[in-house]
Amino acid sequence: MKITILGNSGPYPRAGSACSGYLLETKNHKILIDCGNGTLSRLLSIIGSLNELDAIILSHLHSDHISDIMVMRYALGINQEKGTITKSIPLYAPRDPEDTYVKLQFKNAFIQEELMEHSILTFGDIRITFKLMSHPVRTYGLTVEENGKKFVYSSDTKYCDAVNEIAENSDLFLCECNLLERDRIEDAYHLSAKQVGEIATNARVKKLLLTHIWPEYDIDELLNETRNHFSGDVEIAAELESYEI
Template identity: 30%
Template sequence: MRLTVLGCSGSTPGPQAPSSGYLLEADGFTLGVELGNGTLAELQALRDPFTLDGLVFSHLHPDHCADFTALTVLRRWHPSPPVDPRVHRLPVYAPKEAPTRFAAAYAPDEAELAGTDLTDVYDFHPLAPGTQTIGPFTMTTAEVDHPCDAYGFRFTHNGRTFTYTGDTAVCDTLDDLAHAADTLLGEASWTHSPVRPPGVHLSGRELGELATRASVGRLLITHVAPWTDPAAVLAEAQETYEGEVALVSRGATYDL
């Protein structure tokens, strides 16, 4: 498996820093994981968006899915697409409200919303806890602790395991998803403090503690907010996890 970072800014995009978006690839199959603010431009700099084989969304906050609307314009209105998007509908794995939420984001007004159905170019699959096959990947999905319907994922392929936390506070399901993973891509939006609101995000310290409890092989930190010092988040994780740890960056690739 190979991971490419399209963007990794947490909560909002930052200067020249798109929000969350990743590509997970294996055996010629490309799975998009999140498509937040600014990530479609990054994707187009790397490849034709029509080559995506599927999309997965952990939850429906804009910093994880805002560019889905732009992708919809591309898929519906491109004058000469390399494949017919109405014949080859893109599979989208997302929380159950995604079809109506994405239609509302795409429609210019309430009158048009009533007739907006994006299933002409997308094949929506509602997420639920459990395991399914997507292309060459086995994906295990679990609910996590965030102020909306939100999920974390565990991907396995050819004996290797990659876990992505999505956005979440500390919860038991994270330990199961991350257990003995070769690589953990985890969000840490802020530094550790008792004044942080509960049930929203992980701190660098909490993410490092998760990686230690789960005995992961490598920790990659993502989703640091533009107003948070990334070096401080990294230092917290390094204090609580003794393995390999790094902050991801836009355009970086990782062999998993």
């Protein structure tokens, strides 16, 4: 499988950047994971038509992870009527907050299905499972497995047992890294670079990618703080870069 980074900023973009969005591709499937502001245009530059998408998974309903769903639904709903989009796209998301979940739909753009912690999605040989993270709205970390390979996406979370558990032995761990340790306050709902490094070490992660970067940070400082706590392969998730797993 292959993951392409559509945006790596959070909770708002740096100039020329986009917020959370990741395209997961296998031989026969294309799945969009999160759809933050700025990601739709980049997605279309890769797949050409939204007919190519098999599903969309929203890890949680914060704006930096869903903003472009609100315009993608116009592309889908209107072009379904014109006949150029030939299907409704399955959209999986937690139903929290309820009013945001309901607002995602436009005409017949999506086939909406509520994500639960016990949900299991399969697409060919890919199996996707979910774990509840610690964040102000219901938020799921994703584990994607295919032919013995494991890709994990933390979504947004503060430090918790769940994020340590899902990272365990992952071949690729795409982890939010929104803070430098010096800026982390006790009730922060995001991880510091130090914490991400410690999680990756404890979980024996093979390759670590940092995402959901605070736009004002010096990226090298963030990377260095992580490297002080993780001696393995780590880099910033580069926008429009693809990573094979």
